[in-house]
Amino acid sequence: MVMLYGLLWRLLLLLVHVNRALVSWLRVRLQSWKSRLWERAMASLLLPLALAGFPEQQKKLNRTPGADDNPSHANGGPSPRLRYISDGMSLQKLPVHIGFLVTEEEPSYTDIANLVVWCMAVGISYISVYDNHDIFQKNHSRLLKEIERQQRHLMGGDGHPYNVEFLSNGSDKCHNGKKKSKVTFVFFVLFFPGAKTIPDPELVVKFGPVDSTLGFLPWHIRLTEFIFVPSHRDVSYKDLLGALKLYSSCQQRVGQ
């Protein structure tokens, strides 16, 4: 009888593994299939309009399907920066400090840089990035360069670039002065805060399949909300906004 239960359990585990593999394979396929299908649909719609010569209509349809996917691609709409700011203000609450926990083996600098830029644009002041192998920490200059590049790409020539300051080990001092215009980019390694002015992360977005914090800031995450996104690769603004919306609806009783 025990053997039978053991066998049944193993079968269940195998089914779940297969299901997981199928879902991630399909997800990749569907994404590329969806975008190809949409491109073809758009192309077929555009052709008669192009022939008819309605430039405004063309511009409208040229816009990528999900306006939320990346506001910076919106043509003729409000400035992307304003759009991000308005998205941030429309949320009931915005985290002051957000953490990105990457549990995937191979991190993507561009995608993380995008996330950082979007967070800054929406009004988040402190961003922590963590991965189990300290890859981002060891290559922080590469990440900073990528952030600068993506800022130019996503914001265009609109307004002043955001000021990013890099802290490591919590031992660097955090400047109090120009809090509004300055964004601090933080890597935490120590368990106890060096600078009192850095608040605990209210939200941590975990990317990847591993359901664990893998050692991320144990002291600081006492009241942190965790939101799970399957992968940081090709993560969109919509994914980030979705996580922020979910966070804004969380209610904490803090023991009461």
Add this chain to the structure above:
Amino acid sequence: MPKHVAFIMDGNRRFAHINNMERQDGHTQGFNKLAETLRWCKHLNIPEVTVYAFSIENFKRTQEEVDGLMDLARQKFERLLEERENLEKHGVCIRVLGDLNLLPLDLQQAIAKAVLATKNHNKCFLNVCFAYTSRYEMTNAVRELAWGVEQGLIRSSDVSETLITECLYSNKSPNPDLLIRTSGEVRLSDFLLWQTSHSCLVFQSVLWPEYSFWNLCEAILQYQLNHKSIQKARELHREHQASLQLEADRLCTAEELQHHGNGKPTDAHTRQEALLHYITCREERVQNFLTALKHKRDLFFHDLCIEATTA
């Protein structure tokens, strides 16, 4: 199979509200569910369970609710003492983790009796976090280390991540493999933050009093799916800690050699011997300190029991 599962038993009050019950009844149902879950864990051969029964933050609740919870705890601990033979038969060891000084004296005494009565049982372990927060636990561990340095039992250079772990309330237990939180909230709420850094976290939306065997199986399945990657991360972390310790030992040894040396450069053989000697001495110091700490904690429970019998 996980060897140690931790539960944040959340959702008693919401359950009571949905079912038009008094809050106190919700908590009672929650306790019944705990008893049931412990039986399931025993059947699944999970030898250790830790539960978050009462947080220091929960003292902020209404006096009525807090008193109700204290009464419930009193009842249950007294009941446990009545079941002493049964506990011995099944080898159940009960530990209570938290700042017990915050509790009413009679409850502290009941807890002390239960803990001492089951101290030597070793088949299964139930850790109840009562008047507990993880930050308090970590701060307390650091305070104990400071005490150790003050007493000359250890040096400040002996303090390491491993030693902090040995000073936590949970020092007799391995870290949890799996942490389950019910009721849909996705935060840790100051529970075992240090110990669950490499645990599988499972958040389930079911309310605690409605928890079922299948919910438990679902959580265990998730643990098994994550097992390999988490093991890998744990190994990596352990290796990193070991290399940090070795580096620290080398540094201390070099300092000592410089201090006691006669200015001449030492050869590799002497350095290696000195290093091994230093490590042996450090480990002995740490063991003595931990024994003293254990004695201090046991004395706390013994004193409570004596007070109870003389009262």
